[in-house]
Amino acid sequence: MSRHTVCTIDDLSAFLRTTVSEKRYVHSLGVAKTTADVLSHFGCRDYCRTWNGFEAPAFCGLAHDIAREMTDASLLDYCRKNGLYLSQEDIVAPVLAHGTVSAEIAMELVGRYPMSWYKALCVHTTGNAGMDDLALALFVADYIEPSRRFMTDEKRAFYLGSRDISQCAYRVLCDMISHWREVGFHDASSGSLAMKDYLERKAGSTYE
Numbered sequence: 001m002s003r004h005t006v007c008t009i010d011d012l013s014a015f016l017r018t019t020v021s022e023k024r025y026v027h028s029l030g031v032a033k034t035t036a037d038v039l040s041h042f043g044c045r046d047y048c049r050t051w052n053g054f055e056a057p058a059f060c061g062l063a064h065d066i067a068r069e070m071t072d073a074s075l076l077d078y079c080r081k082n083g084l085y086l087s088q089e090d091i092v093a094p095v096l097a098h099g100t101v102s103a104e105i106a107m108e109l110v111g112r113y114p115m116s117w118y119k120a121l122c123v124h125t126t127g128n129a130g131m132d133d134l135a136l137a138l139f140v141a142d143y144i145e146p147s148r149r150f151m152t153d154e155k156r157a158f159y160l161g162s163r164d165i166s167q168c169a170y171r172v173l174c175d176m177i178s179h180w181r182e183v184g185f186h187d188a189s190s191g192s193l194a195m196k197d198y199l200e201r202k203a204g205s206t207y208e
């Protein structure tokens with residue numbers, strides 16, 4: 001699909017369907033729905049809700065993993081060709097850059113969309129300090145959406161039983177960090193540690 005030809009959420013969905021696997025497509029639909037549910041569950045209203053006919057949860061859910069199935073070499077190549085910043089962590093584990101590349105591809109598709117949505121897409125993988133409610137909800141939804149096989153209903157209820165969206169994201173983050181360590185994928189990234197520190201100090205979030 002050529003530049004700026006995605007005008008509606010149906011266009012974006014159609015693009016995604018031809019770009020990623022069926023499993024990733026179903027995951028993305030789940031993230032879109034769950035992001036909306038999480039925002040509603042915690043009564044979050046302080047975020048940019050609509051732009052140009054797009055709703056933030058649906059747009060971010062469908063767009064967040066557009067680049068998730070690109071190879072490491074393709075991700076690095078895209079970043080270099082488009083002048084995107086690559087941290088040392090991204091260079092070591094290029095999959096970490098898929099959020100930023102997804103955000104950029106989304107801009108190629110729809111034009112310049114809200115920067116808060118762009119940032120939510122960029123940080124959805126590892127998190128970072130200073131995330132707004134939309135970014136926190138996307139982060140949570142990515143982990144708990146219904147097609148995630150490792151997630152139990154009991155654990156979902158624990159997350160959604162948090163006192164606010166910050167504690168919910170904090171609990172997810174702590175479990176993600178533990179999970180990454182257990183499977184030996186990678187240690188907590190600087191973004192995850194910054195998010196953890198930020199939520200502890202600014203929001204007073206605790207796991208229990």
Ligand SMILES: [Fe+2]
Nearest residue numbers: 064065068125
């Ligand atoms: Fe992702």
Ligand SMILES: [Fe+2]
Nearest residue numbers: 027064065142
């Ligand atoms: Fe995802």
